Amino acid sequence: MPNSLADQDERLRRPAELRSIWLGATKVSFVPDGAVQGRPSAWLPDSTDDFWAAHPQYLDDTGHLVASLGGLLVEHGDRALLIDTGFGPQALSADPGTPNGSIYGGGFLNSLAELGRSPEQIEAVAFSHLHPDHLGWAVHPAPGTGARAFAHADYLVTEPEWAQHAQPETDHTADEAIAALAPHVRTVTDGQHIFPGVQVRITAGHTEGHAEFVITGGGRRLIAFGDSMHSPIQADHPEWSCVYDHDPARSAGHRHRLIAELEEPDTIGFGIHFADVVFGHVRRDGQGPAWRPLDTTDAGHDQPQ
Template identity: 40%
Template structure:
């Protein structure tokens, strides 16, 4: 019998997933981006990133921010909210001054771990049309084969109107109005500010609901300081108003959330503790 040498490859981590009534939601990773805390949130100070908020930073002092998508399954149907950054790896030296390294590429493999492929997705709903949210959506594969072959793409009217990069391929697309159901049990909620047409999505089972709020919040530090402007928000004052408007919804006891850029756990809830709001990640539920 041959001697087995070397260190065994550890199994991949379990994808965070929750069962909500007849819906299953799963966080699908694609990659990550480093956010410069004092440039992304220019009214914050070095003292703001000490203490409890220090745990939100990576070893290089950047806000740790994953990139990915949320898979929503209902019976045999599948919805994907956002589609990651795509197969790109950009070092910090080649990005803009508000961020560090930016990389993607893991989403198709991670999705297959749920038993799904890009071809299985019925609906793709975008919170907004920034590169780190649409990376796999408008790519044609070998011989022009389109990976989301059966999906309808959904975004707000304003988001489609403001998009300056046309898709490489023609896809079925529709607009999502405020309060409109875009998938069984999933409705659109317009949350403008980061972009003019930014949209959150609410999965409501009657007993519980989950809000996928996209880039309304980029880090749990903003729950205590929703007034902080974000340098990359298109409409900064509107974005602040949107954060204040969404916080009471997020703190309802029946409400969970998906924070797409939350490095300490994308699935969780906003909880009040000693008079302050904090993020309770999936691992604590």
């Protein structure tokens, strides 16, 4: 049976594969780069060890949450937009002094090629925010070239996000990463349309200028909600903010509204850090977890559960 409960549990314990869906004439695809492990009670400080002991399906064999790293490719005709670019060609070992286990990137360009796109075909890269696990390949040299993969594309950043990071005295992101972005940055505003069927909305809470992207087509809409949620369990517990949210109360308030929105008809969510359940709906009907992943196929079609 496709998308059975056992299959869903298995998908919760592994990084996301390349997955695509269609919204009318627009194709949207998760572009895998790598993954990061999170210590569950450290990532979601309002959760408890007892909760995770009772919900082992969310944890890998080492007891960590599995979070995917990558980006979202939006294709309309011969045009292509990227939203976020993963972690880049690097890896870090688990650090007991942080909430994280191991983290690695590196697969993004191969994933993009598998989707039939080269970096030169990307007209713009839009960022949900400027944390390193979203900047990735926009600031790291492509292997064997010495050049950044998307250096020729426009980099779209919300005005408040850029204002926070472009100041010399801030330390949110390494100065060299901001310097690499700066020549290509074009700031965008709340409600702005940046690509056919793609609209920006600023949803502060994770960062001051954090952006979500609403993509519409074929009578459906997809909300690419960035780091508004880090784990599908937050669809059941919107009050649980991530340790990396700069304003946990504001983040939780927005998440309650977001989850209600994701329950609306013909609405799909995209969670970039979810495990192998990045596309889904929210159904709070008492019949299991609220996040209901789509059963996507390599052919680019999707089958709602």
